[in-house]
Amino acid sequence: MSAPVTPPATAATQAAPPPPETVTVKVNGKTVQVPKTMPNWQGKPEATTMLQAARCAGVDIPHYCYHDKLPVAGNCRMCLVEFGTPMIGPDRKPVLNEDGSPKIARSVLPYEPGTPRGAIACATPISPGMEIYADSPATKQMREAVLESLLINHPLDCPICDQAGECKLQEYSVQHGQAESRFVEAKVHKPKAVDLGPRIILDDERCVLCTRCIRFTKDIVNDDALGIVNRGSYNTISAFPGKTFDNNYTLNTVDLCPVGALTSKDFRFKMRVWFLKETASVCTTCGTGCNTTIGSREGVVHRLEPRANDAVNGPWMCDTGRLNYKWIARADRLKEVRVGGRKSTWSTALREITAKLSTAPAGSVAIVASARQTNEELFLLKRLATKLGAITDSIAREGEPDRLLVSGDRNPNSTGARLTGVSFTEAGIQLPKIAAGIASGTIRSLIVFGEDVTQHGIDASLLAKLDMLVVSDILPNATTEAATHLLPGAAAPEKRGTFVNVKGRLQKFHKAVEAPGDARPEIEFLQELADAVAGPTGTSTIEGLFNRMTADIPAFGGVQWSAVGDTGVTLSL
Amino acid sequence: MSTKVVERKPLSAWERSYIPSFLGGLGVTWNHFKRTAPFLGNKPITMEYPEQKWVVPEGYRGAPYLVKDQEGATKCVSCQLCEFVCPPKAIRITPPGENGQPADRANAEKMPREFEINMLRCIFCGLCQEVCPEEAIFLQKDYSLTGTSREEMVYNKEKLLKLGGTHAGIQKWKHKLEEAEAQESFPVATEPQKHSH
Numbered sequence: 001m002s003a004p005v006t007p008p009a010t011a012a013t014q015a016a017p018p019p020p021e022t023v024t025v026k027v028n029g030k031t032v033q034v035p036k037t038m039p040n041w042q043g044k045p046e047a048t049t050m051l052q053a054a055r056c057a058g059v060d061i062p063h064y065c066y067h068d069k070l071p072v073a074g075n076c077r078m079c080l081v082e083f084g085t086p087m088i089g090p091d092r093k094p095v096l097n098e099d100g101s102p103k104i105a106r107s108v109l110p111y112e113p114g115t116p117r118g119a120i121a122c123a124t125p126i127s128p129g130m131e132i133y134a135d136s137p138a139t140k141q142m143r144e145a146v147l148e149s150l151l152i153n154h155p156l157d158c159p160i161c162d163q164a165g166e167c168k169l170q171e172y173s174v175q176h177g178q179a180e181s182r183f184v185e186a187k188v189h190k191p192k193a194v195d196l197g198p199r200i201i202l203d204d205e206r207c208v209l210c211t212r213c214i215r216f217t218k219d220i221v222n223d224d225a226l227g228i229v230n231r232g233s234y235n236t237i238s239a240f241p242g243k244t245f246d247n248n249y250t251l252n253t254v255d256l257c258p259v260g261a262l263t264s265k266d267f268r269f270k271m272r273v274w275f276l277k278e279t280a281s282v283c284t285t286c287g288t289g290c291n292t293t294i295g296s297r298e299g300v301v302h303r304l305e306p307r308a309n310d311a312v313n314g315p316w317m318c319d320t321g322r323l324n325y326k327w328i329a330r331a332d333r334l335k336e337v338r339v340g341g342r343k344s345t346w347s348t349a350l351r352e353i354t355a356k357l358s359t360a361p362a363g364s365v366a367i368v369a370s371a372r373q374t375n376e377e378l379f380l381l382k383r384l385a386t387k388l389g390a391i392t393d394s395i396a397r398e399g400e401p402d403r404l405l406v407s408g409d410r411n412p413n414s415t416g417a418r419l420t421g422v423s424f425t426e427a428g429i430q431l432p433k434i435a436a437g438i439a440s441g442t443i444r445s446l447i448v449f450g451e452d453v454t455q456h457g458i459d460a461s462l463l464a465k466l467d468m469l470v471v472s473d474i475l476p477n478a479t480t481e482a483a484t485h486l487l488p489g490a491a492a493p494e495k496r497g498t499f500v501n502v503k504g505r506l507q508k509f510h511k512a513v514e515a516p517g518d519a520r521p522e523i524e525f526l527q528e529l530a531d532a533v534a535g536p537t538g539t540s541t542i543e544g545l546f547n548r549m550t551a552d553i554p555a556f557g558g559v560q561w562s563a564v565g566d567t568g569v570t571l572s573l
Numbered sequence: 574m575s576t577k578v579v580e581r582k583p584l585s586a587w588e589r590s591y592i593p594s595f596l597g598g599l600g601v602t603w604n605h606f607k608r609t610a611p612f613l614g615n616k617p618i619t620m621e622y623p624e625q626k627w628v629v630p631e632g633y634r635g636a637p638y639l640v641k642d643q644e645g646a647t648k649c650v651s652c653q654l655c656e657f658v659c660p661p662k663a664i665r666i667t668p669p670g671e672n673g674q675p676a677d678r679a680n681a682e683k684m685p686r687e688f689e690i691n692m693l694r695c696i697f698c699g700l701c702q703e704v705c706p707e708e709a710i711f712l713q714k715d716y717s718l719t720g721t722s723r724e725e726m727v728y729n730k731e732k733l734l735k736l737g738g739t740h741a742g743i744q745k746w747k748h749k750l751e752e753a754e755a756q757e758s759f760p761v762a763t764e765p766q767k768h769s770h
Contacts, residue, residue, distance in 0.1 A: 155749065159652035159706045160682045189753035193682070268671045269683045272653040 023048065026131040027057035034126065041069050041219075047125035050132050051079055054121065059134045062143065062172050064150075064258045065210035066122035069314055071219055076210045077146045078172065080118035082138040083107050086129040094129075104131050118142045140176065147177035153188045153233060155205040163260030165273040169208065188233045197225075197245035199265050199319055200253065204236045207261035213237065213253035220316070221404065223247040237261065248318045249404065255305060255315070264303070266323055271295075271302045279512035280307060280566045282499055284372060284492045285321035286399070287409035289501035291567065292317065294325075294493050294512040301325050301493055301513055309567045312505055318405050328491045328513075332476055335517025338486035346518065349485050350525060354532040356445060356468050362389035366434045366443045368458075369394045369422045370450035371411030373522065374497025375506075376542060378413070378420040379549040380526040381449065385422075387534035391437070393430035394423040395451045407502050412492075415500040415573070419555045431457050438462045446470070449522065450489065452477040472522055488519035495521035496542050498564065500571065506559065507568035629714040634697045636715040637690060638737030639730065640708075642744060646678035647734060648709035651685035655701035655710055663694035664701060680750040688730040692718045708742050 021036040034056045037045035049072075054061050064076035084104035087095040095103040109115045116138035126132075133139055150169065158164040190204035214226045214237070225245045229238045239245045245253075254264045276295035283290040283304070290313035295303045304325055306317035336343045339352060357365065365388045369381050385392045394417045401408035417423040424430070435458045437443035445468040446458075454460055454477075463469055463482040471483035474491055494515040498508050515521065523542060531537060539545055543561040550556035559569055587593065609615050620627065629635065642648050656664045667687035669675075676684040699712045715736070720726045728736070 157749075159654075160650045164652070186752050186756070189749075189756050192680075265671055269651070269669045269673060270671065271668060272657070274657060275653070 023053075023126055023128050023130075025053050025126050025129070027054050027059050028132070028134050030057055032057040041067075041071055050081060050083065050119070050121035050124050050126055050130075053126045053130075054081075054132055054134055059132075061121045061134055062168075062176055063122055064168060064208055065212060067212055067256065069220070069316075070212060070215045070256075072123050073211050073215060074120045074123040076150075076208060077120060078143065078150075079121040080139070080142040080146060081121045082116045082118055082133045082136050082142070083124075084131040084133070085127060102129055104129075106133075143172075143176040144178045147173055148181060148183075150208050151177070151181060152183050153190075153205065154208075155187065155203075157206075161203075161206065161260035162263045162268060162273075163206075163257070167260060168258035169206075190234070190236055194238075196239055196262070197250055199323075200245055200250050201263050201265055201268060202237060203261050203263070206259050207237050208259050209235050209237070210258060212256040212258070213262055216253055216256055217245070217247065217249075220252075221247050221249045223249075248320060248402065248406070249316060251319045251322050252306070252316045267303045271297055276302060277512070279493070279510050281493060281509040281512065282412070282507045283317060283321040283324070284412040284499075285318075285324045285410070287407035287411060287414055287502035288313065288405050289412055289499055289505065289507055290317040290321060290405060291507070292321075296493070296512045299513045301328055307566075311567060311570065312501065312503075312507070313405055316405060318402075320406070325493070327475065328493060330475065333516050333519070334473060334476060334480060334486065334488035335519055336486075336488060337518055338483065340484055346487075346520070346525065349487060350528055350532075353468070353470055353485055353529060357384075357388060357529075357533045360388060360445055364388075364443060365390040365445045365447065366437060367392040367422075367447045368431070368434065368449070368451055368453055369417065371395070371397070371414040371417040371423065371427060372450050373413060373417075374495070374499060375413065375416040375420060376497050376545050376549060377449070377522045377526055378417055378422045379545070379553075380523070380530040380537075381447075382420045382422050383530050383534050383537070384447075384526075390447075391430050391434055391443075392422045393434065394427045395431070395453075395456055396427040409502050412501070413499040415502060415504060416498070419500060419553055419571075419573075420549070421553075428456065434458065435462060438465055441465070444468070448472070448479055448483075450474065452479045454478040454482075472525075474519075487522075487525060488515075488517065490515040490519055490521040494519075495523065497523065498546065504571045504573040505568045506556070506564060506571050508561075508564045508566065623717075629716070633714055633716075634699050634712045636692060636697070636718055636736075637695065637699075637701050637710050637712050637733075638715075638728075639688060639710055639733040640737040640740035641734060642678070643739060643741040644678065644744075645739070646681075647676070647684045648707050648740070648742065649685055649688060650676065650681055650707055650709070651683050651688075652706060654704045654706065658700045658704045660698060660700065661694045661696050663691045663696075665689045665691075676746075678746060681746040685730060688733060689727050690733060691727045692720075693723060693726045708740065711737065711740060713737065 022033040023036050024031060024033050034048055034053045036048060038048045038052050040046040051061050051066060061079045061081060063079040065073045066079060084106045086102040087105045089095045097103050107117045107119060109117045164170065192203050192205060194202040194204065196202040217226050218224045225239055225243050226237060227240060228235050230236050251264055253262050275297045277297060279294040281292045281294045283292050291307040291309040293305045293307045294301055295305065304322045306313060306315055308315040337346055337349050338344060339349050367381055367385050367390050369378055369392060371394045382392065397410040398408055399410045414427060417427065434443060438458065439462060444466060446466050447470045449472050460478060460482055469483050470485045471480050472487040472489045473480050474489050480486055492509060493512040496511050498506055500506050537545060537548055539548055546561040550559050555571060555573060557571060563569065607613060609618060639649055651666055651668050653666050656666045666685045669683050669686045673686050676682055697712060701710050702712050
């Protein structure tokens, strides 16, 4: 075993990076030191803006068009703030007050020096000694005026708008707006319920023209599909003629849209957002492991949303992953424990399996695990396999990668399967050996987790030769039908655990809903089985099991469950 | 806090004979008899419920029902604010979903697939009426809600709409549509056109 001692040594010998150059500014009278440059939407250093400086001071300046990960457009005007800069005398020296402090010149209109003039905080760089007045009367007045202007043609149809409850227009109206509109003319009407693409509905009347969606699809996805047509108050977001907005990232524009203009067809009129319980989770559709938030109510998953994690997915996720949750509520989910094809109980099934495995001769058991299982489950399976001298493997699942987030590896935990020792460098190379073992009669028992082995060279006639076929799965398939012991398992939103993504990021996910019927999270019955067959692990919690696993497997570096936050840790592989 | 001890006087032999209390009680009964006996020219002061019904005063908070507008359309748009605000969680709304039945009037986009009020849970507080942005639910004058099972006391959308009747309103969705249609015709009319339908 080669202990990874090199990285700390090099880190210690390297010179500490120079402290970032800072600028001192005042936000609402509070002096703060902020870095002179901060990462822009592409992560490159750029002069710090007033909005970023205010954030450093803990002051949130309201905004619609600004987004950390999109180019700055500066068109919504919501972030207008009054500011001041130190006065410079004719001698190019700072003008001082009587008490010696620098005299500040407030921003005013050049042709009307009594009138305060705002600047958009999202695009105005800070300068030394600058003062930002994020809640001065002039700033408040500017915000009220901007909101009143944005609401001039807004339909105010919150009762039928899916965005209601997470709408920045609603939030800022309450925080910064005035309650009454002075607009008496008829509102400009624009197209409603426009079918923008296979997954997106656009309501142009609700749009505040922030262009976040346009910038996202052009600059992030490289699919220049959206634009603004018509002039003045008839400005309308539209897909280019003959083009539909159908790339694999369209649903991110629904999250980006600060108002209810872009809504998801999938989530349309399904549930009001204030009822949704939010659970931090990880997408299981590919090896990237995008961080997600599951929105569920009373045991029903209603939507997935990306959860920002700059180490993995930024604030985005792909549409395929986002819509990959409906099978959880399928009616044909496995809900019953079955022994010999008949409905049974957990205690009977586990007792029979334990009895069989405890007396199995070495080498007579094989285990096909799934790289969709959690590290903890795989660790327990490996424990079982070591005791039984069993061959183990998992099944590779490949697809077409893309340039943004989708990984070619369609298993969420291939790395975890390798680290726990369930599969080898290449998943699936042991399968022919298992098939041959069953054919020759040396393998008498097969344990399959979450895979249909009949699709991978172990067909039904081979399965019929086995003495015992233990299968745990979520949905029925040819393997579950052949099982002598069928153990209904849980989908990722129904259990807790960790995955390691293709880049070695160890990530935790939480339970959002209950598994249906008798189905149980695999960890619960695997623990019972592994304890009975391979001796107790000395822990009954998932936290304890995780800590045991990371202590046992050097690649995990002894990381504790409590140290894996909701955004995960990167393992040095 | 200070405590005041009240002295209890012992009863005299006359009082302990029950006779003064008995006579006092008789006196009360006699007075009531004089005030209420019909043959002494008194009007009846009790109500023969349920044959005779009580006149419910204005502003009474009876059972909440859904109402239709003057054109017979369901006013509820399934915004679920009443479900959210309901203190005893008596209201349960099933939203229409993506492919659900559209609203039965133009432009309102949606209405509930199902709307249930459990009248056994309802506490007649009126918050649903107060929160409703569509004036679609009102506490009406029904106070005697009976049923022979719990299921029967869960009123569904059909029943609530039938019991609720009509409540004329401003028909904002209709007027929005008229305004939009007016802008489609050129030259643009300065006043929203009134449509005959």
